[in-house]
Amino acid sequence: MDLDPSLLARWIEPLARGRGEIAEIFVERRREAALLWQDGEVTETRMRSERGLSARWADARDQRLVFVSRADGAGAREAVRELQSALGREPLPIKQGPDPEPGGAAPLPLDRWRRRLASLLARHAPRHRMRWTWREIVRDVVPAHAPACSQTRRLLSLEGTFTAASRRGDETRAFAFHSPDAEPTADELKTALAAAATPREAPLPCGEGETDAVLADGCAAVLFHEILSHALEVPGLSPLTGLSEARLGESDLEVRDDPTRLDLFGGYEWDDEGTRSRPVKLLDAGRLSGRLTARRPGSTEPSNGHARRASASDLPLVRGSNLVVTPGQATREEMTRRLGSGLWIEDVESGSVDLAGGTFRLRFPRARRVRRGRFADELGPGMLAGEILPAFKSIEGGLGRQAHPYRALGWCARGGQIVPVQGAAPDLLIRRISIRAAP
Amino acid sequence: MRSERVQELLESKAPGRWELYRKSAASVERTAGPDSRAEALRREEGWAARWWDPSLRFAAASTAGSLATAVEQAEEVRAAPGEPLDWPSGVGGRDPGVDPETPPAPPDVFEELSRLLAVESRGEAHLDALSIRRVATVERLRNAGGLDVAWTSAWLDGLAGGVGRRGTRACESRIAFRWDDTPELSSLARRLTDRLTLPLSDRGTPIERGELLLDPSVSASLLAGLVPLLTGAVGAPWAARADWISPRVSIVDDASADAPYDGEGTRSRRIVLVQDGALRSRLHDLVSARRAGEAPTGHGVRPSYRTPPARAPRRLFFEAASAAPPLDLLSSVRRGLFASALTAPARLDLSRDRYELEFTGVALVAGRAQGGVAAARSRGRLTDLLRGIGGVSSDRTFFPMPCPVGAPTLWIERASFV
Secondary structure, eight states: OOSOHHHHHHHHGGGOOSTTOEEEEEEEEEEEEEEEEETTEEEEEEEEEEEEEEEEEEOSSEEEEEEESOOSHHHHHHHHHHHHHHTTOOOOOOOOSOOOOOOOOOOOOHHHHHHHHHHHHHHHOSSEEEEEEEEEEEEEEEETTSOOEEEEEEEEEEEEEEEEEETTEEEEEEEEEEEESOTTHHHHHHHHHHHHTOOBOOOBOOOOEEEEEEEOTTTHHHHHIIIIIHHHHSTTTSTTTTOTTOBOSOTTOOEEEOTTOTTSTTOOSBOTTSOBOOOEEEEETTEEOOOOOOOOTTOOSOOOSOEEOSSTTSOOEEOOOEEEEOOOSBOHHHHHHHHOSEEEEOOOOEEEEETTTTEEEEEESOEEEEETTEEEEEEOOEEEEEEHHHHHHHBOSOOBSOOEEOTTOOEEEETTEEEEOEEEEOOEEEEEEEEEEOO | OOHHHHHHHHHHHSTTOEEEEEEEEEEEEEEEETTEEEEEEEEEEEEEEEEESSSEEEEEESSHHHHHHHHHHHTTSOOOOOOOOOOOOOOOOOOOOSOOOOOOOOOOOHHHHHHHHHHHTTTSEEEEEEEEEEEEEEEEEEETTSOEEEEEEEEEEEEEEEEEEETTEEEEEEEEEEESSSOOHHHHHHHHHHHHHGGGOSOBOSOSEEEEEEOHHHHHHHHHHTHHHHHTSSOOGGGGSSOSSOTTEEEEEOOTTTOSBOTTSOBOOOEEEEETTEEOOOOOOHHHHHHHTSOOOSOEEOSSTTSOOEEOOSSEEEEESSOBOHHHHHHTOSEEEEEEEESSOOEEETTTTEEEEEEEEEEEETTEEEEEEEEEEEEEEHHHHHHTEEEEBSOOEEEESSSEEEEOOEEEEEEEBO
């Protein structure tokens, strides 16, 4: 941490006068590098370096936040002074004199990734328009009357379109891959690109009606992100309210929100209020078992580390992180056989949920029709839709034997705040879900 | 580090071919729910530079000093050479020199909007979240051609969310809004009421074909969906024709009253994009203008200092030579649907000339409402929809999408429904 946490603590602690009040200083330093690629060449480079700091105070009914776009002692002092004035408290004295220069940052891994990407794209997707982004996000939290914490996350994304061969001519396909920057990432990206570029038949239009579907290759994580994670972020509004410990689905259905999975895009060690992150079991043997929480002034219920902010200028909100579904024992062949006739879906490009109405939608770019347990036609873009509670009941027991990280899921926007999320899920079979073609 | 040092750095790297942008903003945001209140004061500063060396590069940072570091880092990667931009030139201007004053807190209107919504919806909808933000910004842009311009902006914007319930049915919705200064609570309450109560009807569409009346918010979403066509981002063979949209409407972009310059220093001006049924002009920033061999139109938009300018509309709207009062349009509907609010984003496939609108609204017969329609879909050929604009109302309203998009009630002569 560039700033002295004990000094910041001395400034912020007087604001939290008792159990009924909380306060913290939140500091973020962010570096971002983006390379725009077209057909094997970097056509544009974009660099970003941002610093921001906020001081926050909250009681049971009220919150105040002051944000400045600097991350030094003077900025912290300014933010705390403004907060104190807003609360009618005695402000800190104004300090004269310069702040020490922040420490040097590690070099960016640009050239390493540029060479890797040049090789990967040339091999698997030579005609493309892609954006590769590398982000380093350093967050420090100094809560009043609690230990300070600091963490660094390095995340990368590759998104865009490429031209793929299909048996009836070329087609443009979308591609998205989000991952922490780690040792296995390059190999995972290679595998994902190769799979995305596999030649396919030209798609037929999706029909309309009800179908059975297997959500494969991890994309079931998007389903649970919409119908479980979002539903538990906003207590009181969703159909899951008041159903604690109710059986929602099959007994082998186990889902947890796990921010400690640092190998997934949505992982973190400390939440944005300074609480240590921990996994929370949301479905245990098919029963609703937990919920996501943050600090609540005056409450005796502890936070389970799910307070998240899009940036230092935002108030923290309870948000999900990584949705992890425990795998079962079924092989892919068994899943196909049990599906019989229906759809096999390996990509979900977006989802939405109406919590009050209890409904959800998932949009997929393509699917495979399965007839009598065998893969048949390719189908074009479509929409799955349903109601939240019946959807849980429609998930058949006997999940796939391997949970796949779903790297295409990277960001979630709720209330205008965009945070990194991800998930890992086995193949799962859902019965009688509505489907229609999407333009 | 002062801005002059950054300018010197840019000039050393890209003589005569750079721009430097600074934005400072102050905002106060009030967020309210039934049992909670929050207030956030934000003071932001952002710097951005673009330069050509001979690749186009971009860097952004929250201070001049870290911008200089980002500029050096951007050059660590070899990039393919590109075309230099024709940056606008000009004379030096006055540096406003000051960051914006912290604006006054926005009005606390949660209780009043709650009451209006309850009255308008006859108790079926309630407000569960309202955030209002008052923003003031100062922007300054300089480039190697001697341009040095600055401008200020101020506005109110926010998000209102609610829940509607009728029996066992419920739905939620959020509406973004933007006002120049005075809150327009009555129209916001009406829009929320439609979004939160019409989907609770137990009726689907009673007809398969008929006329379609689009509420201004729906017309605006339709217009926003045409933006890729207006910027040239998506090719559509049908747009080369002379009659792909009704001659009753023109499409214009004119942000002159909002700011004198775009995010690249090109003067704002009125651009007629579509007139007499045909595409007349496209929106251009410096990059697309250079590629097309045309003059920039003042549409290099910076939604944030963090991203380089890109071509986009700034204040896009339908314009009509003659417009009827909204009630006249309504009473002229023999048999059709009034699409009061979209229930999903408008889906336009410009390359394949297809559209799909999912909406909630009211069934109309002989100009009279026949009951709510919880959910309906209209889909078909986009050019059929656009050519079928048979009437335009005088109630043009602007909606943040995110740039202001203005549209009136539109009467479509025929559409099919599911």
